Amino acid sequence: MPNVGPMELIIVLVIALIVLGPKKLPDVGRSVGRGMREFKSALSTDTHDDERDAGTDDKQIARGA
Numbered sequence: 001m002p003n004v005g006p007m008e009l010i011i012v013l014v015i016a017l018i019v020l021g022p023k024k025l026p027d028v029g030r031s032v033g034r035g036m037r038e039f040k041s042a043l044s045t046d047t048h049d050d051e052r053d054a055g056t057d058d059k060q061i062a063r064g065a
Helices: 006-020 025-063
Strands: none
Touching: 006 025
């Protein structure tokens, strides 16, 4: 996988600025950040739920239920 250097980041930012405009760019950045945060929290919630479910299944099996 190729490395992303500072020149590539500048090119992407310039293209985003041209396409979206200076007024919409901060709103888009906020929306992307919020979406990533929600995605991470959903993944961590699913992991914790799975661990809890697995723990209760083990207890039920040990009891013979």
